[in-house]
Amino acid sequence: MKYINRHWKDKANSTWMLVCTGIIIVLPFVLIIGLYLKSALLFEKCSFIDLIFSKEWKPWENKFGFAPFIICSLWVSILALLLSAPVCLLTAIYLTHYAKSRVLKIMQPVIDILAGIPSVIYGVWGILVIVPFVAKLGNFFGIHTTGYTILSGALVLSVMIIPFILNVLIEILRTIPEELSEASLSLGATKWETIKYVIIKKAFTGIISAFGLGLSRAFGETIAVLMVVGNVVKIPQGVFDAGYPLPALIANNYGEMLSIPMYDSALMMAALILLVIVILFNTASRMYIYRLEKYR
């Protein structure tokens, strides 16, 4: 009797776990299907390719071109990654290979604090500090700008994604066995040569995935970016131009424009595009890692 009871419990528990895992697997598909159904109205009227590549955003004329938003989002997040990736990599190397372990212990909570700051606070900080700074920088180069630019968005974002990238990088660098460094050092390599030729090479796939994660985070970040980026619908020509990223489009307009069915549908479409691009980033970096690992 007791045995049956235990056996039954065992079965029940494993079933629950399976159900939970199932929910998590289904979730993204439910999201995509939901967004697709909501944006179906727009799909009926216009072709997908037109929507993606068209530059015209005139909702009152039923012209919905997403190109300015997509391109602006790409600008902001790639620029943010370019700014923060080297800083993160050098910091992670320093913390794991040069600093005393006490320094890492102090840094860890600092990184967590950075990660925990609400994004609206980053936005306010951006308006107060980064926007005026970028305006001055623009003037220095002889460009007249208010400071509400792609560059401001990228700068704010680059700080926001630091903790995510840095934490992953530290974890990855710590998994590399010390004996590997010892092997390289005993062949007469200096510490820097060891890091350059051995440690980074060994950690390369991990480093790429850390950057991929940062890029995905940057791409989806909404509030802080929309507060400093200017929100002007146009294809940016340079970093001192204003722009209008995808998430900002949704956040700024959702709720107000629901009375216009096409507009509502267009915003859902924007959400769908956002989701798909983030998934593409993730898949691409995953495939890249898979390929590298196979040939290593």
Next chain:
Amino acid sequence: MEPSGKIKIQNLNLFIGKQQILKNINAEIPENKITVILGPSGCGKTTLLKTLNRLTDLYENIKISGTVEMGNEDILHTKTDITKIRRKMGLVSQRPYPLPMSIYGNIAYGLKISGHTKKQFLDEKVEYYLKVTHLWEEVKDRLKQPASALSVGQQQRLCLARGLAVDPEIILADEPASALDPVSSMAIEELFTELKSWYTIVVVTHILRQAKRIADHVIFMYLGEVIEQGPAGEFFENPKMEKTKAYIKGAFN
């Protein structure tokens, strides 16, 4: 007076934090012989080995006093160019850690770092040292493949070849057979015996039988101290200290 050994260790004390790992070590490592540092786990053998090429630099909170002399240089002196010293000592670690590159790349790495870039020179060296370690026949058709694809035993021989390629005078081996199957570990032992005419070899082990098979000279350690040292025959046949007798009988390990 000229030091008679290849390496001469004098009054070596080593602390990590407050814990004393090595206690007043005095020892000599003779040239062109296999010296086995023998002793139970945790007695400081590996730390002593790592002191010889100052890999102890990687440890935190470490305090060393005493001297380790090779030729006329004090290895422990902070002014000593440690990369040059390390190049004179090939390291073979407990498990093989191939560098994340090809089989060829692993052997060429040390040479490239010391400034050799000519392909022909590198090719010759790679072939030569793969032959020395009896790997050439097994890997000659796949030199460009990642070293991680080799078996553990092959990797260990590759790591040895990699160390030999930078033309060291000394080979330091830290329980080189502990991760290997009996056949591979025999292969490594035989290699050491072949190589000792050209190199001074230091092997750390806690396996008594292995020590008996390969040692010419033994340094026996217990709890951070050198208990007894001397030529292998004398050490195993006629040990002087009680601790040594007990250890050789297998009373503890």
